[in-house]
Amino acid sequence: MTITITAFERSPDGGKGLARDTRVRWALEEAGQPYEVRLVSFAAMKQPTHLALHPFGQIPTYEEGDLAMFETGAIVLHIAARHAGLLPDDACARARAITWMFAALNTVEPPILDLVTARILEADKPWARQRLPLVIDRIRDRLGQLSARLGDADWLDGAFSAGDLMMVSVLLRLRASGILDEFPDLAAYVARGEARPAYRRAFEAQLAVNTGKAPTA
Template sequence: MTPIVSVFAASPDGGRGLARDMAVRWALIEAGVAHDLRPLSFAELKTPEHKARQPFGQIPTYETDGQTLFESGAIVLHIAEAHDGLLPADPAARARAIAWMFAAVSTLEPVIVEREVAVLVEGDRPWTPERLPLIAARLKARLADLADALGDKPWLEDDFSAADILMICALRRPAAMLLMPEFPALAAYVARGEARPAFLRAFADQKARWQADQARRA
């Protein structure tokens, strides 16, 4: 069976490739795995049918023979373990790359999303002006530590890996990109990832889908 990835039928990101399916598509293209898409509306995300795939009614999901996975980090790990080239062969280096995958989704992404929520969802609340600097300080501290760990290496481990896919997708979110002028090594790291042919293809695919949806609505 050709794997199926669930994606937004009309992504609210305006074709910027910020939704979590981007990491899955990028990993699949890096691994040379052909796949189909299951475009879903917001209403379809919350149906029992989709919640059977994704308990929280979100994208992405990944369907292969007899198995449906959710959580972009888990899906990318599954793809990386099933195909060559996205994780180091050496067991110790592989374990470190997997640790970086967890760091991307559980240490970096939450502080990035926290800032987005504070601005987009709680922007008009009385506590927001006091809270924003605290959130910004936490995010800056995380980015500074990441920049230190990356140093002048091109990728998190010796070679490009699934960890870079998840980390770069987290860093591409606007709340982190706003701070990139303060972290030129991280900005260059994101640009290196975005220049990979697999990223460019995944990006072009999602943008074409978004543009087609816009044309349909016009």
Template sequence: MSKPVITAFDWVPWFAKGLVRDLRVRWALEEVGQAYDVRYLPQGSQKAPSHRALQPFGQVPTYEQDGLTLFESGAIVQHIAETYGGLLPRDAGGRARAIEWMFAALNTVEPPITDYAIATLFEGEEPWSRPRLPAVIARISERLDELSRRLGENEWLDGSFSAGDLLMIAVLRQLKGTSLEGAHDNLAAYVARGEARPAFQRALASQMAGFTAPPPPEYAFLDQPPTRQGESR
């Protein structure tokens, strides 16, 4: 097989660096030892017809290899895990449970965390954001409580490190710098274990090195974090 090609941004706002979803794909590829190339997109070009032909929603990442084109980071990670060894258990039951945790990360844990980002960053100045924030935080806290209880003192969610852990840790990392980070010692340690993996370190360094473009003029104010971040990040 040829090397896969993924897409990523050449610039993002300060609060997105290290969190853009191509990191999940890079991490999976690093875990399985598969080299890859990156095609960088300037901000705005993800909405162009040429990119929408690959990703109908105008987002990143995409994944191309030997005539196969995929979008959605979770689907790409699952494809990598099923194509190369190391991210899914060999036995059918273990494989099914790892995939179960992949879906749990993206469908159960991530949605309220995304709501938090919308309420504090993307729509933080809108009049409806602050009133809804307590309910959003309550939903995240409930999910973190449930996940913490399930993880307990285990190193990973179900036996060895899997694609389920990769996606769950990627989702939990979105809470960095918020009042919700570190609410559970075992989850903080879980995220730290994931971030300490050499494959994650390589993936993160690769993503950060790709942010080489200056910000578009209209987004220049988002190139650096504000001096006082308040409730948001």
């Protein structure tokens, strides 16, 4: 059965890999699974056809036979559970990898997204200048904790897993802010994720949508 995912017709980030379909593309590339992409406009995302797949009118969605899914974390977990390459065989190590997936989405990403909100959507508010340092402090606290746990290891728990895929994807959102550079071990961790051939294929495929250039081989 052909796997089909949805992605932005034109990504708000211009193809820098921050749109969440990149996470799904990366997981499919790591798992060696072919897939097709259906591009949707912002207008189409709010239409009944797309809302039937994603009730909140976002991307990505995942379709395979009779299965239709939304929410990036759930999609990546589904891919990882069905195909080798993203979760360890050992039951305990597998559980820890899934824990890191949830930690990336539920503990590390929220303050990072809050920074985007504070800098872009709330920049004109009278209290924005007072709130921004508080948001940045929360991010630094989380990164300090994550850095302490990672230490000098290459990955969060032994070999690369879906937990690392999600964590690297989340941390990438901080690159433009400069905050990630305050934690050299985490910056190096993200760079290792980006250097993976599967990530490069996913990134270039997403970039090609926004530049009109075919991905390199």
